[in-house]
Amino acid sequence: MLAGGLYERTSGAAGQPLGSYQRRAPERTVLHELVARHAQSMLAELRHADPDGGGLPRYVERELAAYLRCGILAHGFTRVRCQTCHDEMVVAFSCKRRGLCPSCTSRRMADTAAHLVDRVLPAAPYRQWVFTVPKPLRLVLARNPAWTRWTGALVVRAIGAWQRRVARKRGLPTPRTGAVTFVQRFGGLVNLNVHFHLVVPDGVFVDDDQGLRFELLPVPTNADVLAILDRLLRRIARRLAMHANAGAFEDDARPDVLAQVQADAATTWRSSTETRATVRGVERLRAWCEGFSLHAGVVVAAHDRAALERLCRYGARPAFAQERLAWTADARIAYKLKRPWPDGRTHLVMEPVAFLRRLCGIIPPPRRHLVRYSGIFGPASKDRHALRALVPTDRSHEAGDARCTEPRPSQTAGPASRARRLPWADLLRRVFADDVLQCPCGGRRCIVAIVTDPALARVLLARFGLATEPSTFAPARAPPQADLPWDDAL
Numbered sequence: 001m002l003a004g005g006l007y008e009r010t011s012g013a014a015g016q017p018l019g020s021y022q023r024r025a026p027e028r029t030v031l032h033e034l035v036a037r038h039a040q041s042m043l044a045e046l047r048h049a050d051p052d053g054g055g056l057p058r059y060v061e062r063e064l065a066a067y068l069r070c071g072i073l074a075h076g077f078t079r080v081r082c083q084t085c086h087d088e089m090v091v092a093f094s095c096k097r098r099g100l101c102p103s104c105t106s107r108r109m110a111d112t113a114a115h116l117v118d119r120v121l122p123a124a125p126y127r128q129w130v131f132t133v134p135k136p137l138r139l140v141l142a143r144n145p146a147w148t149r150w151t152g153a154l155v156v157r158a159i160g161a162w163q164r165r166v167a168r169k170r171g172l173p174t175p176r177t178g179a180v181t182f183v184q185r186f187g188g189l190v191n192l193n194v195h196f197h198l199v200v201p202d203g204v205f206v207d208d209d210q211g212l213r214f215e216l217l218p219v220p221t222n223a224d225v226l227a228i229l230d231r232l233l234r235r236i237a238r239r240l241a242m243h244a245n246a247g248a249f250e251d252d253a254r255p256d257v258l259a260q261v262q263a264d265a266a267t268t269w270r271s272s273t274e275t276r277a278t279v280r281g282v283e284r285l286r287a288w289c290e291g292f293s294l295h296a297g298v299v300v301a302a303h304d305r306a307a308l309e310r311l312c313r314y315g316a317r318p319a320f321a322q323e324r325l326a327w328t329a330d331a332r333i334a335y336k337l338k339r340p341w342p343d344g345r346t347h348l349v350m351e352p353v354a355f356l357r358r359l360c361g362i363i364p365p366p367r368r369h370l371v372r373y374s375g376i377f378g379p380a381s382k383d384r385h386a387l388r389a390l391v392p393t394d395r396s397h398e399a400g401d402a403r404c405t406e407p408r409p410s411q412t413a414g415p416a417s418r419a420r421r422l423p424w425a426d427l428l429r430r431v432f433a434d435d436v437l438q439c440p441c442g443g444r445r446c447i448v449a450i451v452t453d454p455a456l457a458r459v460l461l462a463r464f465g466l467a468t469e470p471s472t473f474a475p476a477r478a479p480p481q482a483d484l485p486w487d488d489a490l
């Protein structure tokens with residue numbers, strides 16, 4: 001996915017510094033219009049509703065502002081020129097945020113998955129474990145990073161403990177386990193739903209005189225999944241009781257605007273008839289109990305690295321698909337459902353401000369990890385080096401898989417590129433989501449200038465014949481009570 005602001009000069013007036021440029025990527029999406037037109041109104045409304053007058057936390061406002069500037073040339077750009085044909089291109093900066101911006105979050109997803117498959121996960125079958133919690137606990141997790149961290153770690157420990165027990169029964173001494181955990185803050189309907197996707201090797205690692213190697217374990221049974229879920233519930237119940245007794249939730253319960261926005265965003269849309277008839281049960285490797293659930297039904301084979309990459313991308317995916325957003329005729333937002341509901345509904349239709357509030361409830365707070373490595377993959381693991389040697393270097397799966405079309409920083413890389421420092425071209429490719437230094441003529445482009453001063457950017461853009469308007473918020477609308485009919489006599 002492009003950063004939304006890649007411009008290319010059409011007529012190849014070789015050697016001339018100026019020429020006509022043409023936009024190559026669509027820039028004003030539905031989401032962009034939504035944020036530009038309605039964000040200030042929403043923020044003002046929430047400030048108005050807040051007794052303290054603060055409104056949403058600053059990080060939400062910063063995320064909205066950064067998204068609006070992402071890929072817009074008037075906020076700064078890089079100018080590159082081909083050394084062979086002297087053709088030029090300007091590339092806008094991207095926001096690199098992880099909550100709202102579809103192009104930057106998609107980029108992050110592709111990067112994370114490529115990194116995991118190329119550099120972290122050794123050849124082995126992998127199972128996806130998904131742990132979800134009931135709505136009240138989702139809100140606790142959304143607000144409380146320590147709880148999110150603890151719950152994720154608890155799931156990793158419970159699955160690891162079960163795997164090690166099975167391994168020891170099979171006569172494997174000192175089995176080692178590990179997991180990569182993706183914290184997803186959203187459900188499938190642009191709703192706040194903090195839950196955990198774990199990618200776990202379907203076996204254990206054993207280190208003996210032959211070195212570190214993988215040992216396959218039997219497929220978990222329904223009873224295993226239910227037993228792990230029961231164990232998780234007991235631990236969570238104990239911790240909740242402890243915290244409630246210590247009054248720890250009273251601080252958290254102070255009703256601020258974000259809490260209200262998150263509670264609204266946690267609404268799931270589903271009618272109550274679709275909730276499960278039984279409180280506790282298990283079926284096809286999915287166990288559920290009192291609103292919690294644990295699913296272990298998805299597995300990828302050891303040889304299928306492309307499927308593993310898709311699984312990692314699924315874990316690291318953005319909160320919503322922007323191509324499913326559309327304006328309705330009466331200027332509301334329609335979000336297309338993956339498949340029609342039994343009642344025939346094909347879209348969720350919402351007021352723009354209401355939809356925006358939902359998105360704001362989902363944006364992750366800054367500096368919280370959304371991907372965690374634990375056990376043998378953890379930062380402190382002494383086996384990380386030995387594990388690296390078990391990561392397949394064969395890239396043949398990439399050619400045949402049409403779904404993996406994102407540019408891959410390490411695509412052409414051999415072992416030499418595994419050095420710590422990435423070359424400039426790789427870094428730029430990561431930032432701009434495209435190899436901007438590769439000219440269609442076959443030559444290499446070099447950077448002529450990096451323009452960060454908006455005033456200078458506009459002067460230059462005007463000379464290039466490109467759009468110079470920055471992307472700005474529309475002012476907040478007046479509150480509804482001001483919308484009284486005009487009296488011409490006044």
Ligand SMILES: [Zn+2]
Pocket residue numbers: 082083084085086087439440441442443444
């Ligand atoms: Zn060229």
Ligand SMILES: [Zn+2]
Pocket residue numbers: 066067070071094095096097101102103104105
């Ligand atoms: Zn962005």
